[in-house]
Amino acid sequence: MSNFKLPLLLILLLNISTIMGQQISDYQWKNRLVVLLTDSQDSQMYQLQLKDLKTDLQGLKERKILVITLTPNYQITGIDNGIEQKAVLNFKKLKKETDGFEVILVGLDGYVKLQQSKLLTHQELFAQIDRMPMRRDEIKKN
Template identity: 45%
Template sequence: MKKLLTLGIFLILPNLMTAQELDKYQWENRLVVVFTPAEENDMLSSQLRIFKNKLEALKERKLLMIEAIPGKHKILLPDASEWQESKIYQRLKKTDDNFELILIGLDGGVKLRQTEVLEPEKLFSLIDSMPMRKAEMKDQDKKR
């Protein structure tokens, strides 16, 4: 019985660690997480270049862009961070492609998953159609 309990803890622990790594963003930020097998990736470079031209729109929508590679992750936009050890790549990447991207909403749910560079218009349209974003825009209009 003790061995089963220990095994259960080891099976659950990695999932909790991943959740904890992203929990700090829940209800505060939406996340675009890009999964690549290594730090350098042409599609990631393209995605980063596109989003750098839309920084104000990203900030307005409370978006952070995160790069995840096996064993670590870092924030790329709007302000870059240092690499941190993590299991995000291992736990959330679903395809064998060298580039995968997910959008995680304020509630922590995955709202989009794709293996191509994401156009800002598609991203912003999707986010702006979400109930919490509509409420944010309504509040912004009231403040003006």
């Protein structure tokens, strides 16, 4: 794992105080997180990302993906197969770019697997996850 991922993981774990009133540790090993960081929920990139993720809610469910949106003024919403989620995150500490949009994938183990400032299609997201050893084990068991 690269050196920047560990500090980002620690920041993420320290700054997520609750999701639906639970501790982040309650989701580790149970859910993968996709955190959408956007300066505005009106941004075109954010809207495209959210629309794309919502096209395959079954795929999100199969892969245990919880989607959270975070804006600078702490308006936090999300989708987990259509159910709204709430979290407390530190936008400025998580965001690498100075403006625009970013997406972060956190694996079941709590480590950051991907962080990018371009659209991540659900096909790319699923392919990334499906290559992970834990996901391959989930597929074998099913």
